[in-house]
Amino acid sequence: MNKQNIGKFKMFLVGLKQRYEDNKDYFIKLEVRYKSGIKEFPAVIEKDEKDTFKMAYAGKVENISIDQLPDTLAGEAEKYDEVHLVYEERGTNIIVDANQKGVKIRYEDNVKEVQDFHAATSHIGGREYIIKVGQADNLLKEIGILTKDGKVKNDMIRKYNQIDHFVELMREVIDEFPEGNTITVLDCGCGKSYLTFVLNYYIRDMLKRPCYFIGLDHSETVIKASREMAKNLGYANMEFHQTDIKNYTSDRRVDMVISLHACDTATDMAIGLGVKMNAKAIIAVPCCHRELLNQYDYEVFKPIIKHGVLKARMADILTDGLRALKLEALGYKVSIVEYISPLETPKNLMIRAIKMNGKNKLAEQQYQELTKILHVNPSIGNYVNG
Numbered sequence: 001m002n003k004q005n006i007g008k009f010k011m012f013l014v015g016l017k018q019r020y021e022d023n024k025d026y027f028i029k030l031e032v033r034y035k036s037g038i039k040e041f042p043a044v045i046e047k048d049e050k051d052t053f054k055m056a057y058a059g060k061v062e063n064i065s066i067d068q069l070p071d072t073l074a075g076e077a078e079k080y081d082e083v084h085l086v087y088e089e090r091g092t093n094i095i096v097d098a099n100q101k102g103v104k105i106r107y108e109d110n111v112k113e114v115q116d117f118h119a120a121t122s123h124i125g126g127r128e129y130i131i132k133v134g135q136a137d138n139l140l141k142e143i144g145i146l147t148k149d150g151k152v153k154n155d156m157i158r159k160y161n162q163i164d165h166f167v168e169l170m171r172e173v174i175d176e177f178p179e180g181n182t183i184t185v186l187d188c189g190c191g192k193s194y195l196t197f198v199l200n201y202y203i204r205d206m207l208k209r210p211c212y213f214i215g216l217d218h219s220e221t222v223i224k225a226s227r228e229m230a231k232n233l234g235y236a237n238m239e240f241h242q243t244d245i246k247n248y249t250s251d252r253r254v255d256m257v258i259s260l261h262a263c264d265t266a267t268d269m270a271i272g273l274g275v276k277m278n279a280k281a282i283i284a285v286p287c288c289h290r291e292l293l294n295q296y297d298y299e300v301f302k303p304i305i306k307h308g309v310l311k312a313r314m315a316d317i318l319t320d321g322l323r324a325l326k327l328e329a330l331g332y333k334v335s336i337v338e339y340i341s342p343l344e345t346p347k348n349l350m351i352r353a354i355k356m357n358g359k360n361k362l363a364e365q366q367y368q369e370l371t372k373i374l375h376v377n378p379s380i381g382n383y384v385n386g
């Protein structure tokens with residue numbers, strides 16, 4: 001193969017390494033077939049139970065690290081006319097054909113694997129799902145997680161994982177509410193309402209507890225789609241409103257406010273609405289944190305936050321830390337947990353707040369001191385008051 005195409009092949013392998021890093025649990029196998037004339041030389045790379053890569057090639061089996069793969073595989077390609085590579089992961093095969101003419105990449109559904117996933121009644125990486133394929137098929141089909149013939153869509157696996165993990169952590173929150181009373185849940189920035197539908201199924205159909213859901217989003221399209229899905233599923237205990245979260249008012253009692261990846265300060269609006277509506281529980285998984293990045297200024301941090309990436313991560317931590325502290329000041333018991341692996345989404349922190357009795361003066365004082373030292377005016381402070 002010529003140098004140019006070897007270079008392209010190597011670039012692809014570098015991309016593949018990143019894909020592996022982002023989706024380690026999805027990896028199944030990597031097969032490479034080097035060809036010269038009619039002769040073929042196969043290499044098979046698999047992981048053992050200790051997550052060590054073993055490469056079987058040219059009559060030997062050797063350990064190989066993911067970092068060595070691009071150089072090793074592209075280096076071998078220099079000796080041959082053609083390379084055919086299949087990277088097999090759950091749901092998808094990536095196939096590469098590299099030769100003198102060029103490097104072609106295509107993606108194919110790994111249907112057998114998707115069927116296996118179905119047959120395993122919803123296990124990924126050994127975890128059993130709460131909302132199971134095979135039991136909740138009508139719901140999962142309607143919200144677009146499953147295909148019409150009951151297979152998990154490849155591009156919905158992450159969403160399915162996220163909402164199922166979210167639901168798993170809801171059990172102890174739901175136990176805070178007295179049996180028999182209707183639990184009213186307000187989903188802020190509901191989008192297509194995957195979370196609301198799945199949580200409704202969990203509380204109503206699995207836990208057999210009465211519940212009512214209100215979804216808010218400023219996008220007309222997603223609100224229409226959510227109403228349509230509720231109608232198709234026959235769920236009369238749901239309403240959806242096209243509105244900005246900060247403008248929503250209602251006389252209805254709200255027990256729990258949830259928000260999953262509401263953009264930037266929409267998370268603060270959701271928390272603020274929960275506080276104003278006196279919700280017993282506020283559960284927020286924040287998304288991007290742009291607000292404090294250009295505000296915070298603290299001399300002591302300067303030698304560290306000269307690195308842009310650290311400055312951004314520090315802004316994330318300060319934003320969520322101040323949200324939690326403000327909630328504590330208002331009398332909530334707060335915990336912050338990683339609700340899902342960062343490989344699924346880097347936006348994986350869940351703020352869980354349960355209303356207790358009385359305000360916490362010390363936390364309020366700490367909040368005021370911190371915002372002063374950092375020179376910040378976070379939205380959380382404004383939305384919980386106004």
Ligand SMILES: C[S@@+](CC[C@H](N)C(=O)[O-])C[C@H]1O[C@@H](n2cnc3c(N)ncnc32)[C@H](O)[C@@H]1O
Nearest residue numbers: 189190191217218219244245260261262263266
């Ligand atoms: C990233 S999506 C997440 C949707 C959904 N929670 C999910 O996890 O699938 C964020 C949603 O928040 C909505 N949103 C953002 N800011 C909002 C605001 N101020 N008021 C109402 N909706 C808002 C957007 O329209 C979008 O549908």
